[in-house]
Amino acid sequence: MTKTYYEFFCPVKVIAGKAALEHIPYELNGLAAKRPMIITDKGVRAAGLLEPVITACEESGLDIISIYDDVPPDSSTTVVRDIAAIYRKEKCDSIIAIGGGSAIDTGKAVNILVSEGGTDIAKYTGAGVLKHPLKPFFVVPTTAGTGSEVTSVAVITDEAKGVKLPFSSSYLLPNAAIIDPRMTLTLPPHITAATAMDAMTHAVESFTCMAKNPLSDAYATAAIKKVSQSLLHVMDNPKDSHGRLELAQASTMAGIAFSNSMVGLVHSLGHATGAICHLPHGLCMSLYLPYVLEYNLETIREPLGELLLYLEGPEVYAATPASRRAEASISALRSLRDALYKRCQLPRTLKETGKVTEDQLDPIAEMALDDGSIMFNPKEVTLTDARAVLQRAWA
Amino acid sequence: MLAKRFQPMASHARRLYVELMFQVMGRALQAISEVDSEVQREARTLPQGFLFEMMVMPNGSKLIVEHIGEGRFHYHGGSAPRPMDVSIRFKHLAHAFLVMSFQEKTAVAFANDRMLVDGDVSYAMRMTRVLNRLESFILPRIIARRAVKEYPENLHLPEKLISAAQIYLKVATHFVQTARA
Numbered sequence: 001m002t003k004t005y006y007e008f009f010c011p012v013k014v015i016a017g018k019a020a021l022e023h024i025p026y027e028l029n030g031l032a033a034k035r036p037m038i039i040t041d042k043g044v045r046a047a048g049l050l051e052p053v054i055t056a057c058e059e060s061g062l063d064i065i066s067i068y069d070d071v072p073p074d075s076s077t078t079v080v081r082d083i084a085a086i087y088r089k090e091k092c093d094s095i096i097a098i099g100g101g102s103a104i105d106t107g108k109a110v111n112i113l114v115s116e117g118g119t120d121i122a123k124y125t126g127a128g129v130l131k132h133p134l135k136p137f138f139v140v141p142t143t144a145g146t147g148s149e150v151t152s153v154a155v156i157t158d159e160a161k162g163v164k165l166p167f168s169s170s171y172l173l174p175n176a177a178i179i180d181p182r183m184t185l186t187l188p189p190h191i192t193a194a195t196a197m198d199a200m201t202h203a204v205e206s207f208t209c210m211a212k213n214p215l216s217d218a219y220a221t222a223a224i225k226k227v228s229q230s231l232l233h234v235m236d237n238p239k240d241s242h243g244r245l246e247l248a249q250a251s252t253m254a255g256i257a258f259s260n261s262m263v264g265l266v267h268s269l270g271h272a273t274g275a276i277c278h279l280p281h282g283l284c285m286s287l288y289l290p291y292v293l294e295y296n297l298e299t300i301r302e303p304l305g306e307l308l309l310y311l312e313g314p315e316v317y318a319a320t321p322a323s324r325r326a327e328a329s330i331s332a333l334r335s336l337r338d339a340l341y342k343r344c345q346l347p348r349t350l351k352e353t354g355k356v357t358e359d360q361l362d363p364i365a366e367m368a369l370d371d372g373s374i375m376f377n378p379k380e381v382t383l384t385d386a387r388a389v390l391q392r393a394w395a
Numbered sequence: 396m397l398a399k400r401f402q403p404m405a406s407h408a409r410r411l412y413v414e415l416m417f418q419v420m421g422r423a424l425q426a427i428s429e430v431d432s433e434v435q436r437e438a439r440t441l442p443q444g445f446l447f448e449m450m451v452m453p454n455g456s457k458l459i460v461e462h463i464g465e466g467r468f469h470y471h472g473g474s475a476p477r478p479m480d481v482s483i484r485f486k487h488l489a490h491a492f493l494v495m496s497f498q499e500k501t502a503v504a505f506a507n508d509r510m511l512v513d514g515d516v517s518y519a520m521r522m523t524r525v526l527n528r529l530e531s532f533i534l535p536r537i538i539a540r541r542a543v544k545e546y547p548e549n550l551h552l553p554e555k556l557i558s559a560a561q562i563y564l565k566v567a568t569h570f571v572q573t574a575r576a
Binding site for chain 2: 004005006007126127128166209210211262369370371372374375376379380
């Protein structure tokens with residue numbers, strides 16, 4: 001069906017490929033930024049991923065004024081306030097977030113405080129609160145999956161109240177996303193697989209859910225093709241920088257796709273499972289994807305069938321009868337998961353995770369129904385439906 | 396020329412229609428929370444005193460209801476006693492009209508960026524389910540199918556007719572009481 005109305009927005013400059021990091025000084029200079037602060041986590045620093053960024057800046061005569069490397073996996077309002085205080089004390093004028101989803105979200109939140117003023121980030125929670133552009137903000141992703149470098153949202157935990165604060169504004173989008181294959185070369189196999197399946201899920205849900213549109217479709221299909229062609233190759237050749245770049249680009253493209261067309265039930269279940277069972281997000285995405293596609297099948301038969309071309313290539317697509325392509329797409333995703341299980345034991349069922357008990361399925365189903373992404377699932381989901389999908393995903 | 400002359404009238408008519416629909420839906424929300432156990436189950440998890448608003452930006456018609464406890468809603472009309480907990484805001488009168496005249500499903504309107512949600516998204520999802528159930532009850536099946544993503548399979552005619560009659564009776568009573576006051 002033709003989309004009668006849609007919106008698409010992505011003003012992020014994507015700087016991707018060999019020696020991309022070396023473009024940072026030039027790009028900062030173009031925004032009159034001279035005193036950048038790096039926000040990252042201990043894992044990134046320990047993996048030696050800060051050195052190429054610092055060296056790239058120093059070689060162009062640009063000093064990194066301050067480095068905060070203690071962002072926790074679930075960033076909090078206290079961390080954001082502390083980093084903003086250091087930014088102000090050191091008179092920084094720009095932010096470079098280096099890391100995965102948490103470091104990037106923290107960078108976005110810190111940018112709100114240092115641009116808008118104050119120490120209480122909770123004041124800016126919600127949609128459309130920000131009315132002005134923020135300070136220059138660059139993102140260097142070190143995982144290939146979240147797509148946070150091209151999304152206009154951030155989530156920060158308010159420890160005192162025990163709630164997650166969402167922030168949504170187009171001003172949270174970074175000025176530039178720097179995609180350099182050096183930053184993902186050392187990712188361990190398990191994380192490479194889970195994050196790539198996160199990108200795959202962003203793209204598949206973007207292409208099959210209610211807010212799909214022609215522009216997000218183009219990004220989604222390109223992302224699916226890249227993940228399908230490169231993921232297993234990278235798993236077998238982790239030091240292949242071309243393959244790493246392909247996955248990193250797929251992640252960014254899938255991020256652009258889903259931030260303009262939203263996601264559905266896979267994410268609703270994944271968010272709930274993450275909150276209740278503390279499983280990594282990418283793992284949850286990989287786990288639920290085929291079960292949710294089977295649940296949605298009759299509503300999404302046509303777009304899901306189209307995806308076979310990008311999942312398996314033109315020969316398989318041409319040889320598969322149109323009426324069987326949707327099922328063949330699900331089979332392709334299942335085969336990919338089986339191959340990943342063989343290589344790094346990425347769980348395919350809740351039981352295989354070893355971290356979920358059967359009595360947690362009901363609370364997961366109930367929480368999933370209240371997740372915002374369920375609104376965009378093409379099929380109405382009842383509590384009974386959610387429970388049924390979870391039962392199928394159990395073992 | 397003629398179209399230009401009629402445009403203000405059409406706009407005024409749409410405004411009146413949306414205002415009327417908000418008034419009916421607000422009262423109907425209060426009514427359904429008094430008769431339907433499923434709506435009461437959904438509403439019970441909302442905090443007591445929780446305020447929900449649907450409105451047309453920037454300062455158009457409003458529908459405000461409060462959860463007064465035990466899964467019951469109270470309709471406040473267009474003015475609120477406190478700041479809202481959750482607000483669903485149509486970006487324009489035309490978008491509210493599309494939804495209120497059942498030309499665009501609520502879920503499609505969300506997908507088309509016609510509305511903004513301000514406040515706790517999980518509560519907004521709960522209220523959307525309540526609104527969907529209300530529409531399934533009070534609208535004829537053929538129209539309800541245009542309003543909700545999926546018409547509930549387990550909603551059969553006798554239950555629908557009895558509940559709809561109760562809701563409409565309560566809405567009419569509330570209108571009369573408001574007019575008398």
